[in-house]
Amino acid sequence: MDYIRLGTTGLKVSRICLGCMSYGTPRWREWVLDEEASRPFFRRAIEHGITFFDTADMYSLGVSEEVTGRALKELLPRDQVVIATKVFYPMGKGPNDGGLSRKHVLHAIDSSLRRLGTDYVDLYQIHRWDYATPIEETLRALDDIVRAGKARYIGASSMFVHQFARALFTAERQGWTRFVSMQNHYNLVYREEEREMIPFCMQEGIGIIPWSPLARGLLSGTRKREEAPAAPGRSGRFGAGAGVGKFEGATSRARSDAFVRELYSQSDFDVVERCVTLASRRGVAPAQVALAWLLHKPGVTAPIVGATRMEHLDQAVGALSVRLSEEELRFLEEPYQPHPVLGHE
Secondary structure (H helix, E strand, C coil): CCEEECCCCCCEEECCEEECCCECCCCCCCCCECHHHHHHHHHHHHHCCCCEEECCCCHHHHHHHHHHHHHHHHHCCHHHCEEEEEECCCCCCCCCCCCCCHHHHHHHHHHHHHHHCCCCEEEEEECCCCCCCCHHHHHHHHHHHHHCCCEEEEEEECCCHHHHHHHHHHHHHHCCCCEEEEECECECCECHHHCCHHHHHHHHCCEECCECCCCCCHHHCCECCCCCCCCCCHHHCCCCCCCCCCECCCCHHHHHCCCHHHHCCCCHHHHHHHHHHHHHHHCCCHHHHHHHHHHHCCCECCCEECCCCHHHHHHHHHHHHCCCCHHHHHHHHCCCCCCCCCCCC
16 A cells, blocks of 8 residues: 655645445445445455545434544554544534535534544545535634644645635635635546646645546446436436446446436547556556546546455455556546536435
């Protein structure tokens, strides 16, 4: 395993981050593994040298944090792991059960710490931008959380660059804790973040920890271009009733994940096919090529990888050893078609 600083902080994280949305309760999503089934993945991750784990309060409505916290507590001393969690999405039906108001953020961090079974998280992230709450209110609450010792660092997730810039400059002007990371939607078939967000993060010393590095499994090469006729969708993309290609050995998540139909389109298979072709030439899995491409990109700290099969985790770590030439990088990137901005919802 390789380790790298998170942005310009002194915090070192493993170059692969294990995403824990897949661990919790299948009552939340049918593809989620329960605690017993998920425990071997935490054990294998640690055997591989992974020390960076990302979850969120809304994953399995809190159960993911509970499962993650118990597993890590049993497997490693607290100071040997980096735990990240997130706040924003509703955790109940009350008017203050979601968002980034001071009331909810201060309540949410205490609830997350209780579920994780720890006194602090290493990275506390806002899951999305809250249009209903002044960013000054959110930043002040986050600063209080850091000063209270409940979080070591704070981070953000998918938003527009002008929003992130406003947050950074507001914190700097007020002397409040500054965001150190951006968890954004970035992979071989969705590269819109290269236009503004990634250059901005590099200029500001922000660590980039992409979510969906395999395009929710599309880049694993298990799905084929041929599919049932798509129902009307956003901008001609896969509709609510559409398939996302035929599945050969696909996971339960791949078969049932409706969100993938909102993010990716037919033209993305041009890139997927290049990925499969290069993987065949190199004698590795397509997922390893896709992850290796991401690890070659400037500014990327650690892709957040989900795993519901052990080979997913093993392949992700194996991607660290895959070195791509400039010619191979161009081969993968050539068919890319621009997308509308997606993933900020």
